[in-house]
Amino acid sequence: MKKKDWLEWFDKLDEKDLTNILSSKDDEYESPLNVDNKIRQIIKEKRITLIERVKNRLGSFLSGNFLIAYPLSAAAMLIVILSAFFLIRILNKYQARCIVASVTGNVYSLDKKDKKISIGINNNIKENYTVFSEKESSVMLKINNKDDINIGENTKVKLTRLFKNIKKEETCLYLFAGESNFKIHKLNEKSYFKVETDTIQMDVIGTDFTVFVDKDNVSNVLVNDGKISVLIKFEKIKLNEFLKDHKNLRDKINNLLDERIILNTGESLQVSFDDLKESDLKITSLINEIKNEISANIFNKEKETKKLSIIRDIKNSLIIKDKDRKDNDQSDITETASFIINKLKIKPDIKLTEKYNSISSYNNNIYISSDNNKAIYCLSGTNGNIIWQLKDNSIDKITSSLMFINNNIILATPSKIITINKSGRIINSIDIMMGPILWADSIKIGDSLYIPGAKNIYKFDGVDLTKIDIPESMGQLFISYYKNNIFCTYPQERAIKVFDLEKNKIIWESDKLTERSYMTPLVYKDYIIIGDIKNNIYRYNYKSSNTNPDIIKINKGIISDIININSIIYFVANDGYFYSLNIEAFNSPKKILKIDKNPVIDKYLTKNLFLYKDYIFFSSDTGRIFYYNIKDKKADLINIKQNKDNNPFIGTPVLIKDSIFFIDIKSNIYKLEIKK
Amino acid sequence: MIFIIIWQDDDLKKIKKRDPHLFDKVYTEYKNKIFTFLVIKTNGDKDIAEEVLCETFHSAIISAPNIKDLNSIGSWLVKIASRRLNDHFRKKYREKKYAEKVGVNEVVNDDLADELHKKEEILLVKTAMNGLKEKYRKILKLKYIEQKTQKEIAGILNLSDAVVNSLLQRARESLRNEFKKIVKDF
Numbered sequence: 001m002k003k004k005d006w007l008e009w010f011d012k013l014d015e016k017d018l019t020n021i022l023s024s025k026d027d028e029y030e031s032p033l034n035v036d037n038k039i040r041q042i043i044k045e046k047r048i049t050l051i052e053r054v055k056n057r058l059g060s061f062l063s064g065n066f067l068i069a070y071p072l073s074a075a076a077m078l079i080v081i082l083s084a085f086f087l088i089r090i091l092n093k094y095q096a097r098c099i100v101a102s103v104t105g106n107v108y109s110l111d112k113k114d115k116k117i118s119i120g121i122n123n124n125i126k127e128n129y130t131v132f133s134e135k136e137s138s139v140m141l142k143i144n145n146k147d148d149i150n151i152g153e154n155t156k157v158k159l160t161r162l163f164k165n166i167k168k169e170e171t172c173l174y175l176f177a178g179e180s181n182f183k184i185h186k187l188n189e190k191s192y193f194k195v196e197t198d199t200i201q202m203d204v205i206g207t208d209f210t211v212f213v214d215k216d217n218v219s220n221v222l223v224n225d226g227k228i229s230v231l232i233k234f235e236k237i238k239l240n241e242f243l244k245d246h247k248n249l250r251d252k253i254n255n256l257l258d259e260r261i262i263l264n265t266g267e268s269l270q271v272s273f274d275d276l277k278e279s280d281l282k283i284t285s286l287i288n289e290i291k292n293e294i295s296a297n298i299f300n301k302e303k304e305t306k307k308l309s310i311i312r313d314i315k316n317s318l319i320i321k322d323k324d325r326k327d328n329d330q331s332d333i334t335e336t337a338s339f340i341i342n343k344l345k346i347k348p349d350i351k352l353t354e355k356y357n358s359i360s361s362y363n364n365n366i367y368i369s370s371d372n373n374k375a376i377y378c379l380s381g382t383n384g385n386i387i388w389q390l391k392d393n394s395i396d397k398i399t400s401s402l403m404f405i406n407n408n409i410i411l412a413t414p415s416k417i418i419t420i421n422k423s424g425r426i427i428n429s430i431d432i433m434m435g436p437i438l439w440a441d442s443i444k445i446g447d448s449l450y451i452p453g454a455k456n457i458y459k460f461d462g463v464d465l466t467k468i469d470i471p472e473s474m475g476q477l478f479i480s481y482y483k484n485n486i487f488c489t490y491p492q493e494r495a496i497k498v499f500d501l502e503k504n505k506i507i508w509e510s511d512k513l514t515e516r517s518y519m520t521p522l523v524y525k526d527y528i529i530i531g532d533i534k535n536n537i538y539r540y541n542y543k544s545s546n547t548n549p550d551i552i553k554i555n556k557g558i559i560s561d562i563i564n565i566n567s568i569i570y571f572v573a574n575d576g577y578f579y580s581l582n583i584e585a586f587n588s589p590k591k592i593l594k595i596d597k598n599p600v601i602d603k604y605l606t607k608n609l610f611l612y613k614d615y616i617f618f619s620s621d622t623g624r625i626f627y628y629n630i631k632d633k634k635a636d637l638i639n640i641k642q643n644k645d646n647n648p649f650i651g652t653p654v655l656i657k658d659s660i661f662f663i664d665i666k667s668n669i670y671k672l673e674i675k676k
Numbered sequence: 677m678i679f680i681i682i683w684q685d686d687d688l689k690k691i692k693k694r695d696p697h698l699f700d701k702v703y704t705e706y707k708n709k710i711f712t713f714l715v716i717k718t719n720g721d722k723d724i725a726e727e728v729l730c731e732t733f734h735s736a737i738i739s740a741p742n743i744k745d746l747n748s749i750g751s752w753l754v755k756i757a758s759r760r761l762n763d764h765f766r767k768k769y770r771e772k773k774y775a776e777k778v779g780v781n782e783v784v785n786d787d788l789a790d791e792l793h794k795k796e797e798i799l800l801v802k803t804a805m806n807g808l809k810e811k812y813r814k815i816l817k818l819k820y821i822e823q824k825t826q827k828e829i830a831g832i833l834n835l836s837d838a839v840v841n842s843l844l845q846r847a848r849e850s851l852r853n854e855f856k857k858i859v860k861d862f
């Protein structure tokens with residue numbers, strides 16, 4: 001049989017075949033005694049000679065007879081082969097290479113003679129070649145088999161230096177326009193990796209950064225992970241002319257201008273050509289002043305220190321101003337009395353829908369789990385850039401939000417619990433049966449996640465997976481946690497059950513609800529509050545033996561989860577209105593404001609109210625952001641002027657540091673800050 | 677019967693240094709397996725099998741410093757045996773003495789061919805199984821040799837059904853990978 005036949009044969013084995021094969025008795029031939037003795041003698045003597053070692057390395061090519069008959073020829077051939085082998089290895093190892101790892105759309109290269117060639121996978125990009133991509137095209141280059149350069153659409157990059165020898169590696173790129181992301185491994189002291197634009201030059205100290213040159217020739221740099229050092233390209237020719245007789249002063253100013261800015265993870269910088277000109281003018285006029293003062297003989301040490309400090313200020317003001325301007329550029333800000341809303345500059349270009357897309361945040365990044373794209377996205381919370389995306393055959397259905405444990409990302413699907421590392425690689429996958437199907441939120445208790453499935457609750461600590469001993473449900477469970485108890489909604493059974501984690505058993509169970517409920521139960525003091533999809537709100541006292549609830553009727557059913565603030569609960573009903581209700585009084589709820597045009601329950605599996613400080617926020621399908629101020633009871637929908645088309649917002653907003661992020665269906669990201 | 681050598685922590689170092697005592701242990705454990713494999717591959721020619729068995733263990737001693745994992749030593753020996761056998765056929769072919777007489781394509785009667793095939797299948801799958809991690813070997817043994825149900829396995833190993841199910845799937849996948857490694861050079 002050939003190799004392929006063997007594997008095919010193996011793949012066709014069913015359980016029964018495997019049982020037969022593995023449980024069959026060994027029916028072996030006895031190795032003959034004379035051979036035994038011979039081999040044991042070989043083992044005992046460890047008969048290894050140099051020739052035998054070489055013979056082993058070269059396999060059957062040099063047979064024993066050949067060696068004995070022609071020892072000199074063999075030795076000569078051996079030397080030639082070994083020399084060639086090492087020479088090829090050395091040449092390969094110490095030769096710089098830039099290979100095309102993947103291409104999407106139309107990407108071309110221009111050689112030294114400006115000859116345009118279409119680029120394909122495994123093409124070699126040589127020094128002084130220019131690569132450019134058209135609209136909706138991209139290319140990934142791999143330098144020296146380790147460093148990745150992702151070149152986005154409408155981008156033009158020239159590989160100005162590509163060199164490698166035993167001691168060092170030197171790589172330089174010039175980015176004329178567009179966007180490129182660089183993931184560079186650590187280099188030794190003699191090596192360098194540089195990226196240059198018209199206004200800045202970057203040297204890599206760390207690993208992962210993105211550079212973007214927009215149509216106005218503004219260079220943007222964002223560090224995703226690690227450090228880079230940035231040099232702003234100031235004009236120095238005039239300076240050298242002005243101060244040719246004052247070498248010391250000239251050197252001091254030059255050193256000052258050559259001082260590099262170190263950007264750390266999450267930091268960014270923008271420098272435009274106009275800014276450079278403006279700064280150059282200021283510095284030139286200052287130099288003129290110095291020149292005049294020198295001529296008039298009134299320039300002294302004290303003045304020198306002052307002037308140098310002014311030059312430093314000019315440089316710093318450029319950086320700070322650019323950082324400030326970045327925000328202005330990102331958007332014309334939407335500003336209200338209480339909020340500032342910016343649209344992030346980079347739009348990830350992901351098609352999203354209100355249903356079946358969930359947003360989470362962790363470590364300054366925004367994560368989207370998207371069932372319609374069958375993908376997980378990690379976006380930078382600083383500029384919206386896609387840091388990574390994960391599409392894998394094992395992820396065939398996405399039905400839950402992402403959770404985070406031990407610096408890893410956990411995705412629970414109906415058939416798997418998948419662990420993804422922070423670089424977006426799957427590091428573990430455990431098969432389960434009846435995992436989450438309706439985006440029910442997991443809860444984190446201690447170091448473990450409790451993941452509600454369509455039959456059981458799974459407990460996962462990042463390594464081990466166990467099931468919680470609750471009665472099996474006939475559909476998706478929804479859970480919440482309070483004082484060592486897990487409160488479970490059983491939608492199909494129309495029941496609430498309370499599971500005591502210490503006693504490891506159900507300690508309370510409600511009577512049947514009138515209608516099904518698809519929400520997590522809210523627990524307040526001894527009360528469990530829950531609403532159904534028709535028009536009832538239930539209040540149970542789970543500490544009493546009475547399993548009958550207090551019920552109030554509203555015109556519509558509750559479709560969002562409930563938020564409780566100081567015994568007032570807030571929710572969205574399926575008339576699209578935002579309501580409040582006092583739990584203690586438990587009388588009629590108060591209708592506050594219509595916040596959703598098309599309030600269907602599917603959307604609310606991934607969309608909920610979001611509480612931060614004194615505000616409740618909601619991603620409305622009107623393309624506006626809803627807020628409710630708990631203190632002054634003011635509610636409103638904020639018009640976002642950057643969202644001209646009123647694209648509906650998706651998912652529940654997420655918090656990074658003190659900012660709240662909203663995403664619309666066209667993947668525009670809006671950052672809301674509360675004014676102090 | 678699944679055969680397992682219990683290795684000590686420093687055995688890998690000793691094997692790499694061609695420790696005669698340990699090699700003798702390996703030889704005793706695997707000689708019949710490799711000999712059977714060679715007999716199958718030569719369509720029952722025990723003379724060639726004997727000759728290649730010697731060459732196999734000779735090569736194994738020479739290559740001992742390259743061993744990476746003691747658990748896969750069975751697969752490693754099968755691969756060496758397969759290569760030495762191919763060398764043997766090529767050598768004989770060059771000498772033009774055995775070209776018509778021996779070789780993998782030699783015609784044998786159907787019954788013997790079937791029997792040899794079956795033996796080869798069993799031997800290869802079992803060798804692959806011996807190369808697995810202890811936890812996978814254990815669960816496959818419970819499932820296919822002791823023929824326990826999933827629930828019984830869960831009880832024995834003190835694991836949940838879901839974990840047992842997942843472990844079994846991974847063990848089968850691992851068995852396939854190990855099998856693939858062995859038959860790679862065939």
